[in-house]
Amino acid sequence: MKKINLAVVGATGMVGRTFLKVLEERQLPIENFYVMASARSAGSTLKFNGKDYVVEELNEHSFDKPIDIALFSAGGGTSEKFAPIAAAHGCIVIDNSSQWRMDPAVPLIVPEVNPEDISWHKNIIANPNCSTIQAMVALKPLDDKYKIKRVVYSTYQAVSGAGVAGWKDLENGMKGEAPKKFPHPIASNCLPHIDSFLDNGYTKEEMKMVNETRKILHNDAMRVTATTVRVPVFDSHSESINVEFEKPFDLDELIEVLKNAPGVVVQNDSAHNEYPMAVTAAGKDEVFIGRIRRDESVENGVNLWVVADNIRKGAATNAVQIAEEIIKAMNE
Template identity: 90%
Template sequence: MKKINLAVVGATGMVGRTFLKVLEERQLPIENFYVMASSRSAGSKLTFNGKEYTVEELTEHSFDKPIDIALFSAGGGTSEKFAPIAAAHGCIVIDNSSQWRMDPEVPLVVPEVNPEDIAWHKNIIANPNCSTIQAMVALKPLDDKYKIKRVVYSTYQAVSGAGMAGWKDLENGLKGEAPKKFPHPIANNCLPHIDVFLDNGYTKEEMKMVNETRKILHNDEMRVTATTVRVPVFDCHSESINIEFEKPFEMDDLLETLKNAPGVVLQNNSEANEYPLAVDVAGHDEVYIGRVRRDDSVESGVNIWVVADNIRKGAATNAVQIAEEIIKNMQ
């Protein structure tokens, strides 16, 4: 397998550090490795594969050296400025921010779902929103078989989705301290408010799920709606997804379809109180599905419960999986 030069941009953040962990675990064929961040973090040390690396300041000249792939998780503004610079130097950027996701020139990829879209990249590939990624792994096999007509998302999202500041708000809030990141206390509370409110009354997070679902599944006409809620959980997003199909289905067949889907763990035994839980799914890369039951309020509908680690599969692991697909095609 061809060895590559790889950079992690935003290496000191929550997702950046998880990039390093996942890269170590999956043993990508890396020859030269670089860690980059803002001037605030430059000079600090990070360990990767037993070797210490000094964090470089990200500048316009960071990609003057040969870098094949760069994993970005440094925010939309940083990606807007530096991803095109990297791309112009021949580096393939896999970007975890929302900056490029809805750009028609940029593929939006979940490797279990639409790996074929990687082929038309122009050196920038977008990593979808964390809540969208896990939903796509669950929906794709069902869409292929029964054709999805409508989706209703209700999410229960961990504070780690808001970065270290969100994590601290819950940690400190449990001690009785006032929030700094969220507009209201998150401890012992649920906030139906993720990202900013838009003119249509939805939040940006909700519209991300709507628009990204349509783009990834290549169906601009799919009817999708979402309510996204921040809950007092440190890790793992949970989602209740209601799906209406064009075609009829048999429950045994649908369960078998999910059981055999790539990246899915079916945990669906209500009699034994077995269903996906955030505390169990944390640290895993698979998408866990349970509470599968027919929706009798429509002709052909089903409800499913979907849980995944939002920092791993919802961010770092998905990006590394995209890198793995690119490396395969480099042979």
């Protein structure tokens, strides 16, 4: 197998460090490895596969050396500036920010859902929003089988989705300290407010879920709405997803479809209080689905409870899986 040169941009952040962990676990065939971050973190060291790597400052010349794939998680502004520079040098960028997601020239990829879209990249590939990724793993097999007509998302999102500052707000808030990241206390509280508000009354996070769902499932006419809520949980996003289909379904068959879907673990035994939970999904790469029940208020509706680790499957693992698909194509 051909070995690759790989860089992690934003390597010292929460997702960046998880990139390193997931890359180690999945043992990608890496020849030369580079870690990059802002000037603030440059010069520090990170351990990868038992070896210390000095963090390089990201600049206009970072991609003058041969790099095959770069995993970016350094914010939209950094991606906007440096992803095109990397791409111009022949490096394939897998970007975790929202910068490129809705660009029609950039594929938006969940490997279990639309890996075929990788083929038309122009050296930039977008990683979807964390809350969208886990929803897509759950919805794609159902869309294939029953054709989705409408989706209603209600999310319960962990503070780690807001980075280290979000995590600290919950940690410090439990000690009675005032919030620094969120506009209100998150300890013992729920905030129906993720990202900034838009003119239509939705938040950016809600519209990301709406627009990214349509793009990934190749259906611009799909009816989608969302309410996203920050909850006092450290890791793993939970989602209540209400789906209405064009076609009728048998509930037992629908559950079997999910059981056989890639990346899915069904936990749906209410008699034994078995259902997905944030504490059990944390640290894992699968998407957990339970509380599967017919929506009796419409003709062809179902309710799902979907939980996944937002830093792993919702960010780092999904990006590394995209890299694996690219490496597989390189070796064909």
